[in-house]
Amino acid sequence: MSVHLSGSHPLATVAGRRCRQSHPGRGFLLGGVACGVCWEAAIRADERLAVECELPAAPPPPDREYVDLVAVERAAAGERVPLTRAEKRAAAVRLAAAGYGPGPISVRLAVSGATAALLLGRVAS
Numbered sequence: 300m301s302v303h304l305s306g307s308h309p310l311a312t313v314a315g316r317r318c319r320q321s322h323p324g325r326g327f328l329l330g331g332v333a334c335g336v337c338w339e340a341a342i343r344a345d346e347r348l349a350v351e352c353e354l355p356a357a358p359p360p361p362d363r364e365y366v367d368l369v370a371v372e373r374a375a376a377g378e379r380v381p382l383t384r385a386e387k388r389a390a391a392v393r394l395a396a397a398g399y400g401p402g403p404i405s406v407r408l409a410v411s412g413a414t415a416a417l418l419l420g421r422v423a424s
């Protein structure tokens with residue numbers, strides 16, 4: 300992932316202000332915003348701030364146990380939707396409650412029979 304150094308960069312305002320204040324009459328401006336030194340300073344300062352505030356550098360990973368009930372509903376209805384393992388389990392349990400066995404569940408959720416059995420908490424035979 301790379302963010303271009305341009306006016307739409309989240310730190311463009313900071314970098315641009317620093318550049319105008321520290322050396323007016325500048326030379327080449329990256330993205331028409333600030334020189335490389337000022338971009339660098341703005342980015343480094345932002346990283347330091349993130350560390351000081353203990354902000355995660357990247358968004359936290361999605362909660363693996365989060366279950367999107369709409370996705371589960373759609374998958375149980377036979378729609379091909381990407382599901383997390385927790386959602387597959389929820390869909391399998393829902394189908395089992397509706398009278399489906401591991402075989403039909405594996406077909407419905409596009410998983411192997413063994414996986415369907417595992418999702419239902421049974422030992423694969």
Ligand SMILES: [Zn+2]
Pocket residue numbers: 317318319321322325333334335336337338
């Ligand atoms: Zn500068």
